[in-house]
Amino acid sequence: MGLFRDSYETRNINGYSNDEFMRLLGINNLSVNKDKLSEITYFICIKTLSEAVAKLPLKLFRETQKGTEKAVGHYLYSLLKLRPNPYMSAWNFWTTIEFQKNHFGNSICYIDMVKSGRDSGKVKGLYILDHKNVQIWVDDAGLISKDNAVWYIYTDNNGKEYKLCHDQILHFRSAISLDGITGLAIQDILKMSIENAQNGQKFINTYWKQGMFSKGLLQYTGDIGEKAMKTMQSKFESMANGISNAGRILPVPLGFNFTTLDNKLVDSQFLELSMWSARQISAAFGIKPNQLNMEQKYSNMELNQREFYLDTLLPVITAYESELTWKLLTEQERNEGMFFKFNVDAILRADFETRMKGYGIAIDKGFMTPNEVREKEDLPTDPDGDKLLVNGTYIPLSMVGQQYTNAPLKGGENIEE
Incomplete structure (x- = not known):
């Protein structure tokens, strides 16, 4: 860690406080609206990641000589799968964890353990x-x-x-960290981009509230006093502004001439700037624009979901699995091959026809049993479904041609007999 200046070094997790780092990024952190969630792209990214993690079932596995199996009998299996604490379901728990991790940079969870007795050291709940x-x-x-x-x-x-x-703590930090201990909040990295997007949204809201009526010049050929000018200006704005006045004919008094200042959204490149800000925000979260319906890059939904899993979710859930396995399992349990893993079938699940073809190949080639396939489809197992099957006409390459001779086959009887 380096030399310690005082008794302790305190790390601030309420948003990163390193002003020098912010200046290197060109960020003025004193002029940014603190309500980041009011920006729709930022909110959608937070919501997308939180729900994506929460909908993946978390399961406990054990590696054995026969392969990997679910550790259903372990007390942590149902605790994390259903209810990490008495007050929160697994869905609420993981949406909150993922939200805090992205919005604040860190999510802190207390591991409540049994202090004494026969069950000492066991996890009672996560708060x-x-x-x-x-x-x-x-x-x-x-x-x-x-x-x-x-x-x-x-x-x-x-x-x-x-x-x-x-x-005693589960500490989930964002992917960006300057010290490896505290995470950097995405909102701090995107201060200017989010502020620009918020200002753009305010511009649109104001434009609609004014009845999409452009600003203009009110000309008068004669002389008018300052008081009368303000009265006329106020009266004219009350007739022109507002949704209720949109599309209505505007009466102009005799002697006055109104010329609009036509400031179109297209002329100001508003849409291009808004899309640019939205892409910056989504990129900081590691989410592709097509996942947020900004563009239709793929017509194949399965390919789209696989890309989202590999490029966006895989780093996130890998960090979760590592922290959970290290903090919640004992050293003996880890040495016995136990580990936590999210079930990603909910994301990578193909359409029905593709799944059936894949299952057929897996059973025909002998590396999946019918019961393993039925379990993936949430179907009850069959008493005769635990055997690996293979086509009986297959023979080793070394035996090709022997079936046409009278010579005995290795491991079998003569074909003609």
Whole structure:
């Protein structure tokens, strides 16, 4: 970690606070609207990732000599699959985790374990902590313990502080980190792009509220006082502005001439600039524009989903699986080959015809049993479906041609007999 300046080094997880880094990116973090979720592209990206992770079932597996099997009998299997804590379903838990990780850069979850008794060390539940009440202390000097460690200081609503070691916390950080400990919030990287998109949306909203009526010049050939000018201006705007006045005929008093300043959206390249901002925002989240319906790159939905999984979701769920396996399983369980893994079949699932053809090949070639196929389709198993099947006419290449002779075949009887 390097030299430790004081007793502890505190890492701020309430949005990255390194102003020098922001200046290197050309970001003025004092002029940006804090309500980032009001920008629709940013909100859609957050929602897309949160729901994509939440809809993937998390399962516990064990590697054995016969292959990988589900560890259904383990107590953590149902805990993480159904309800990580009494107050949140698995869906709500993972949508919240993914949202906080992207929006704030870090998502902190407390591992509640049994403290004593026969079940000591077992996980009772996982509780998401408010990121605003958590500070990260990096004990480089070993002041708290002999070994250098990362500590999480949580302050509850009553002001009481809890010192939690790193092995009591599930810490999910964003993909971008300058120190490997705290994540950088995407909203901080995109401050200017999001601000531009928000200003564009305000422009559109104002344009509609004014009845899509362009600004213009009101000319008068005679002389008019300042007070009368303001009165006429106010009266004219009340007749021209607003949705209710859109498309209506505007009466112009005698002696006045109104000339519009035609500021079309096309002339100001508003659509191009809006699309450019939206692409920047989606790129920061690692989401392709076609996934957000910005363009129709592929007509093949299966190919589109596979691309989304490989380029966007795979790095996300790999980080989750690594943290869960290391923090929730004991060293003995890990040595026995146990690990957590998200089931991605919900994303990579092909259409019915393609699946049936693939299953047929898998069974015919002898590397999947009928029951394994039936399980993937959520069908009940069959008593005779656990055997691998293969076409009985297949023979090794070394035996090709022997079936046409009277010589005995290796491992079998003479064909003619």
